[in-house]
Structures are given as C-alpha cells and as structure tokens.
Amino acid sequence: MERAYECTGKSPSEADFLELHATGTAAGDPAEANWVGEQFKRDREILVGSVKGNIGHLEITSFPASLCKYRMTFQTGIIPPNVNLKTPNPAIRWDQYRLRPVTEPTPITSRSSDGHALVSITSSGIG
Structure with missing residues (x-):
C-alpha cells in the first residue's frame, strides 16, 4: 500500500x-x-467499510467486488452502508485512529487538493 501511494504522489492522509x-x-x-x-x-x-457485509465473502473475487462497489459509489456519489453491523469490534482502536464505519448511505466527498475522492482498498486472496 505504501508503494501505491508513492507511485501516485498522494499521501495516505488524503x-x-x-x-x-x-x-x-x-x-x-x-x-x-x-x-x-x-x-x-x-x-x-x-470512513471505512467492506463489501462483504453487503454480498458475503467471495474469497478470491472479493477484490473485484470491492472495485465494483466503488465504481457504483463514484457513479452515484453515495457510499453504501455496512449492513448488519450492530456492534463494532471493540478490539479495533476506532477512536485512536479516527476510523468510522459507514452505517447509513453516505455521500462521498473529496478532501484532496485535486478535488477527486480517493479510496484505498485492502484485499487478501489466494496466491
């Protein structure tokens, strides 16, 4: 992930x-x-989320599913909520890292200098 940001000239803080x-x-x-x-x-x-709550765990195809989610997000301007999230995991340091799970449809806004919203996707797969 660090290398991806270096290649784009962007900072993770954006x-x-x-x-x-x-x-x-x-x-x-x-x-x-x-x-x-x-x-x-x-x-x-x-804001943080995961497509798995919306459509389930797709194993090796979970990354393409995340890409599809964000294609739709950029088309509509709305981040879909993490469905079925009732109690955020207490072992995650939500407040320390200022992470906020999306629990309702939320407009995506850009805070970067170029005006484009910046989304980072983490994924694990086979191989």
Whole structure:
C-alpha cells in the first residue's frame, strides 16, 4: 500500500474512504484495521467499510467486488452502508485512529487538493 501511494504522489492522509478486506474474524479484523489505522494516521476521521457485509465473502473475487462497489459509489456519489453491523469490534482502536464505519448511505466527498475522492482498498486472496 505504501508503494501505491508513492507511485501516485498522494499521501495516505488524503484518502476519503478505506475499503477493508474485513474477514469477519475476531483476530483478522482488528489486525487489519489497526494496521491500516497506523498507515493512515490523520487529524480527521476516515470512513471505512467492506463489501462483504453487503454480498458475503467471495474469497478470491472479493477484490473485484470491492472495485465494483466503488465504481457504483463514484457513479452515484453515495457510499453504501455496512449492513448488519450492530456492534463494532471493540478490539479495533476506532477512536485512536479516527476510523468510522459507514452505517447509513453516505455521500462521498473529496478532501484532496485535486478535488477527486480517493479510496484505498485492502484485499487478501489466494496466491
């Protein structure tokens, strides 16, 4: 992820939304979210989500599903909510890293200098 930002000339602090892999496991979700929180340290909150809550875990095809989600988000201007999220995992340091799960349809806004919304996607797959 660091290399991707270096190649674009952008800073992780410019990201407007984080699409997490979010395996739904007690250990996996905090490990991913807290690692991402360290990478995206910021003085403002950042929205986070995962397509898995909307359509399930698609294993190796979860990354393309996330891409489709964000294609639709950019078309509509609305980030879909994380459905069925009732209680955020207490092992994730939500407040420390200013991570906020999207729990209702939310307009995507840009805070980058070029006016384009910046989304980061994490994904794990086979191989």
